[in-house]
Amino acid sequence: MNQTQSIDQAVVTAAVDATITSRRSIRAFTQQQVPRETIQEILQVASRAPSGTNTQPWKVYVLQGQSRQTLVDKVCAAHNALRANPALISEFQEAYDYYPEKWVSPYIDRRRENGWSLYGLLDIGKGDKDKMHFQHQRNFQFFDAPVGLMFTIDRIMGRGSMLDTGMFLQNVMLAARARGLHTCPQAAWNGFTSIILPHIGAGTDEMLLCGMALGYAAEADKVNSLHTPREPVTKFTRWLE
Template structure:
């Protein structure tokens, strides 16, 4: 039997003895939006990244590059981007300066995707008691992204621009591995595309090279169980709604 917390030497013959725990780690993952000020040991973060690196990637290209922010490095990035976010709200004309480098969302929204997006947004705001006309509170809640929702650990993920779109698919599997492995250790996460528009601030701050593109950020820590936003859950379509069986 393999020792705990070590990678099996023979994956082909490895038996997953507790499949329910694997399912629980996946199914209990959600985007936590409030964290406790409880430190996460570096060795724990390193373990999560080591496990996540077993994600598949086309021809084993392993396109991920990770920057872990804690302490002063985290706090100073928060200050910079929150200031830019406030300035953008005050002068929408600045939007031209803060553009995402790749299209995370479609230019034109259609059903059913726009319906799910709206249900997600208004469901979260409803849990927080934010009304549709309360622009100030909407802005403040959106800015919570740029505070990593108070998580003590922020991560930024970049990719070499020379790589193709398939590498972003590989990257998604790497990110999911981090989030599932985190759940196995009592941690929660929030993957964050919100940072992408502020890449011109983020990339120099983390010391990324000129050939790197920001993929997303992620908050990591211990979720605040008392926060109402952490009890909001998005719906999932039933298997029969998205599956076609062919024989």
Template sequence: MTSQVRTVVADPASVAAAIESRFSARAFLPTPVPRATIEKMLALASRAASGTNTQPWKVYVLQGASRDTLVGKVCAAHDAIYRDPSVAAEYREEYDYYPEKWVSPYIDRRRENGWSLYGLLGIAKGEKDKMHAQHQRNFRFFDAPVGLMFTLDRVMGRGSLVDYGMFLQTFMLAARAEGLHTCPQAAWNGFAKIILPHVGAGPDEMLVCGMSLGYADVDAPVNGFHTPREPVQAFTTWLE
């Protein structure tokens, strides 16, 4: 094995480019992604840090019929909720991804994100049918040929979600090295009771999130949407 401590990153600009060019793609081409490529990316992602090397991630890769069948099941449930909001009580996230009560500045960023995206897509406030259709694009993997579901054993502590975040980010950066794009999606979490049996997850696993993977459609207007980031001085305190 190559010495990690002696390894020199010969092209730092490429590392920076992978980080800076990662974004949540929302339109993909149908071009297949080879299994060997996905395996390579997962192997790189497995080098992510985890507390005491627990490596808590479990990954389910959906392609072809398995992908399409899951899309059909979840879209049907999503439509049922739209027709009758009381049905939503049947579908619950296993952990709180978002806060129960939103406060500034987080709610402001969330609103800016949502209305900027809808504005780009020509969806006006109050156009519920269009909003529903756009939200359902999540459950079609934005037409990406590959969907991934990530699970965690419930016995693990909350710190494992920190480990998982590093794993997911590493996977997404590995995708950029292969000319691929991704979209991490917490939107799937509420439909875990459909997803987990479909992928064959064990009874002690919980859904962390889903992800779309493929070659981004460079001509799709929605892929021109890129979220802003706060400057370093806004979130950093220097102590000397």
């Protein structure tokens, strides 16, 4: 390898690593619009994600302008109605279990740390249900991002297709970062499938996997100062020789 090739590889490595490590879930966006061409470019690059036997099971719905706002209004209204009458929960069921039925350590500990770190940053105390409800509803406003994405797969597909789509989702987020954009993947939308699928024109044979906010980060907003910790490699890796 000559010196030029070595330098080029170092540049590529640094760029890729910076893209990955600078990705974080943004919870406050500016109103700056994202050109359709940029979104299309991101999705095209992301489509290079691997999938079992090249099935490419993902489907993407892009919401901007009025279609985005109408969905926000519908789901926020449902979210408020659900708070007023918890019995309505039967109308808002998720298509699959994103979280476990029973939480155990260390996962519950990480979940609690994440939740209270966010709430502490926003001065939301334990038992402050109004503030909690407001902050949770920020999900259903795409955190003010001008672009909302919904991802589905056909129900007939197996669990492996969810893994495939997860890799596609990661590609979307990294391709966005490479273009100066930020994202927030959102499983919070999943409970409102009955509202979302008809709104986006998805068939009843499709299953909503998650939503995602896409746009430019409002860097000055304190909520975006949250950086969640990661476990060291030594804690999640076992070397076999």
